[in-house]
Amino acid sequence: xxxxxxxxxxxxxxxxxxxxxxxxxxxxxxxxxxxxxxxxxxxxxxxxxxxxxxxxxxxxxxxxxxxxxxxxxxxxxxxxxxxxxxxxxxxxxxxxxxxxxxxxxxxxxxxxxxxxxxxxxxxxxxxxxxxxxxxxxxxxxxxxxxxxxxxxxxxxxxxxxxxxxxxxxxxxxxxxxxxxxxxxxxxxxxxxxxxxxxxxxxxxxxxxxxxxxxxxxxxxxxxxxxxxxxxxxxxxxxxxxxxxxxxxxxxxxxxxxxxxxxxxxxxxxxxxxxxxxxxxxxxxxxxxxxxxxxxxxxxxxxxxxxxxxxxxxxxxxxxxxxxxxxxxxxxxxxxxxxxxxxxxxxxxxxxxxxxxxxxxxxxxxxxxxxxxxxxxxxxxxxxxxxxxxxxxxxxxxxxxxxxxxxxxxxxxxxxxxxxxxxxxxxxxxxxxxxxxxxxxxxxxxxxxxxxxxxxxxxxxxxxx
Amino acid sequence: xxxxxxxxxxxxxxxxxxxxxxxxxxxxxxxxxxxxxxxxxxxxxxxxxxxxxxxxxxxxxxxxxxxxxxxxxxxxxxxxxxxxxxxxxxxxxxxxxxxxxxxxxxxxxxxxxxxxxxxxxxxxxxxxxxxxxxxxxxxxxxxxxxxxxxxxxxxxxxxxxxxxxxxxxxxxxxxxxxxxxxxxxxxxxxxxxxxxxxxxxxxxxxxxxxx
Ligand code: SF4
Numbered sequence: 001x002x003x004x005x006x007x008x009x010x011x012x013x014x015x016x017x018x019x020x021x022x023x024x025x026x027x028x029x030x031x032x033x034x035x036x037x038x039x040x041x042x043x044x045x046x047x048x049x050x051x052x053x054x055x056x057x058x059x060x061x062x063x064x065x066x067x068x069x070x071x072x073x074x075x076x077x078x079x080x081x082x083x084x085x086x087x088x089x090x091x092x093x094x095x096x097x098x099x100x101x102x103x104x105x106x107x108x109x110x111x112x113x114x115x116x117x118x119x120x121x122x123x124x125x126x127x128x129x130x131x132x133x134x135x136x137x138x139x140x141x142x143x144x145x146x147x148x149x150x151x152x153x154x155x156x157x158x159x160x161x162x163x164x165x166x167x168x169x170x171x172x173x174x175x176x177x178x179x180x181x182x183x184x185x186x187x188x189x190x191x192x193x194x195x196x197x198x199x200x201x202x203x204x205x206x207x208x209x210x211x212x213x214x215x216x217x218x219x220x221x222x223x224x225x226x227x228x229x230x231x232x233x234x235x236x237x238x239x240x241x242x243x244x245x246x247x248x249x250x251x252x253x254x255x256x257x258x259x260x261x262x263x264x265x266x267x268x269x270x271x272x273x274x275x276x277x278x279x280x281x282x283x284x285x286x287x288x289x290x291x292x293x294x295x296x297x298x299x300x301x302x303x304x305x306x307x308x309x310x311x312x313x314x315x316x317x318x319x320x321x322x323x324x325x326x327x328x329x330x331x332x333x334x335x336x337x338x339x340x341x342x343x344x345x346x347x348x349x350x351x352x353x354x355x356x357x358x359x360x361x362x363x364x365x366x367x368x369x370x371x372x373x374x375x376x377x378x379x380x381x382x383x384x385x386x387x388x389x390x391x392x393x394x395x396x397x398x399x400x401x402x403x404x405x406x407x408x409x410x411x412x413x414x415x416x417x418x419x420x421x422x423x424x425x426x427x428x429x430x431x432x433x434x435x436x437x438x439x440x441x442x443x444x445x446x447x448x449x450x451x452x453x454x455x456x457x458x459x460x461x462x463x464x
Numbered sequence: 465x466x467x468x469x470x471x472x473x474x475x476x477x478x479x480x481x482x483x484x485x486x487x488x489x490x491x492x493x494x495x496x497x498x499x500x501x502x503x504x505x506x507x508x509x510x511x512x513x514x515x516x517x518x519x520x521x522x523x524x525x526x527x528x529x530x531x532x533x534x535x536x537x538x539x540x541x542x543x544x545x546x547x548x549x550x551x552x553x554x555x556x557x558x559x560x561x562x563x564x565x566x567x568x569x570x571x572x573x574x575x576x577x578x579x580x581x582x583x584x585x586x587x588x589x590x591x592x593x594x595x596x597x598x599x600x601x602x603x604x605x606x607x608x609x610x611x612x613x614x615x616x617x618x619x620x621x622x623x624x625x626x627x628x629x630x631x632x633x634x635x636x637x638x639x640x641x642x643x644x645x646x647x648x649x650x651x652x653x654x655x656x657x658x659x660x661x662x663x664x665x666x667x668x669x670x671x672x673x674x675x
Contacts, residue, residue, distance in 0.1 A: 222658075264589065269592070271640075
């Protein structure tokens with residue numbers, strides 16, 4: 001996917017100005033996710049569970065070579081093909097060869113952020129393959145030609161009215177069709193696609209070294225279908241998705257689901273070991289399973305003495321849901337596939353700080369994300385680290401100014417203005433000194449520093 | 465070896481080498497071990513009924529599924545005949561015992577109104593039915609209503625125990641079904657039956673023995 005993160009401020013401004021409904025929709029959806037997460041964790045020893053989960057992931061990452069080799073062996077013993085991709089181009093080459101060899105005409109896709117990251121859809125379309133996103137939210141944004149706005153709910157920025165209008169124009173449903181009717185129209189099209197597709201593409205939430213299992217969590221059943229109905233299944237799995245043992249998986253399935261939506265576990269979980277059909281000696285299922293282990297910047301992140309911790313991420317979205325800055329705009333402002341607090345700390349590592357530079361500044365360092373993260377990624381600390389590096393690298397000059405300009409224009413709402421002012425107060429000193437606008441803002445006032453109220457306190461009695 | 469030759473082995477070695485280098489000077493972290501029992505998410509729904517079958521019933525119902533508990537072959541057969549009346553056709557997974565197959569005309573999974581399968585296990589903690597790909601996946605996924613038979617003796621308290629029990633005999637794909645297919649992607653309003661079955665009925669066979 002192309003990176004537009006340098007335009008963060010411009011994009012945020014445009015969203016706030018042109019589509020004010022986005023802020024409302026995103027805030028409502030993330031609050032509801034967060035409420036459900038809270039009730040789920042109320043019946044647990046959440047702190048101890050998070051310590052344990054952090055330990056398992058850190059253990060897996062510090063033994064990553066060994067576990068990847070183990071997973072590879074298990075998968076190959078079951079007749080799966082294992083590919084290694086250093087870059088997005090490697091993934092493209094692997095897919096292109098498969099498409100040609102298997103004569104693929106139609107592909108169904110189960111939601112995968114990694115497939116967005118490496119740009120699977122444009123590649124397949126260029127190869128003449130018809131591609132169907134099958135998660136309902138992904139299908140909506142595919143019709144719109146938009147990237148996902150949230151890692152769990154890709155279309156949370158669209159209201160019922162938006163989807164009514166979209167489906168009435170594109171699928172011919174009534175302008176006041178009910179959610180059931182809208183879902184029914186999508187189901188009709190996608191069911192046909194499932195039955196006719198030659199290729200199913202999925203991501204992978206976890207890869208269990210001990211058994212070579214790829215585990216996928218979902219609610220609709222489209223992932224089960226994408227990985228069961230077509231003749232060929234390709235799973236794109238980031239190398240950091242390793243879990244050592246099957247016994248770890250049962251807890252991670254629960255912790256991830258609870259952190260994402262508050263469910264005890266997602267409605268459907270697929271745990272895939274190898275090809276099915278005649279190859280696997282089973283009545284149906286894909287004859288071929290290809291697992292693509294993708295680096296694409298992950299080893300660079302692993303080599304980072306601080307930011308490597310972000311590789312523990314299970315993509316539950318809890319940090320997005322609680323983030324007051326993310327709630328303003330949803331994911332599109334961030335200009336890259338990963339948004340919100342976790343996007344702001346992994347994108348500079350996966351892509352480069354230069355290309356994603358303002359993202360670590362799209363935060364007030366309120367600390368809420370670190371409190372909810374099930375694998376204890378120290379997000380605020382890492383944001384600060386990236387900010388310092390940006391200052392050191394001299395990246396902050398012009399861009400920080402335009403960031404300020406963007407925010408100040410967005411801040412037509414007096415209380416939002418106040419919020420931004422406070423957000424900017426935690427910029428590293430080097431930057432605030434260089435920002436004339438901030439000097440104007442703060443002339444005659446003293447900025448609250450660490451001793452002032454926390455951002456969450458301000459937020460609570462502030463904007464809302 | 466199935467490892468893909470074309471440039472793949474080089475990429476593999478380079479990635480592994482980079483990982484080793486990245487981790488070179490880093491202190492390794494020990495695996496914290498099996499999750500202590502005290503940290504397991506609770507089995508009983510709302511802290512109420514701790515018996516695994518009761519808890520499974522409570523959790524599956526809370527997720528929008530329906531649970532029927534049947535005491536023996538006769539009551540199972542009677543219930544099945546009545547339940548089957550609302551369907552015109554059925555698609556049955558391989559390995560469902562004769563006695564538990566409704567007397568309905570068979571149809572392809574994509575045409576059948578009802579799919580019937582036999583769980584290889586269940587987890588009360590998450591309200592999950594474990595299904596194996598060895599019985600065929602289409603009948604588990606395509607019909608709008610899914611009837612799953614589950615033996616009470618196969619219902620485990622925790623998800624970990626339920627998976628562990630399958631460890632030695634993992635199929636191509638193991639699946640957990642923990643409710644009807646649902647989505648909130650349209651304006652945050654929950655819609656069921658988006659892709660997978662919109663109705664999930666778990667029929668628990670309480671009497672141990674050969675079904
Ligand atoms: S950083 Fe933590 S809270 Fe955020 S998505 Fe990743 S695991 Fe979830």
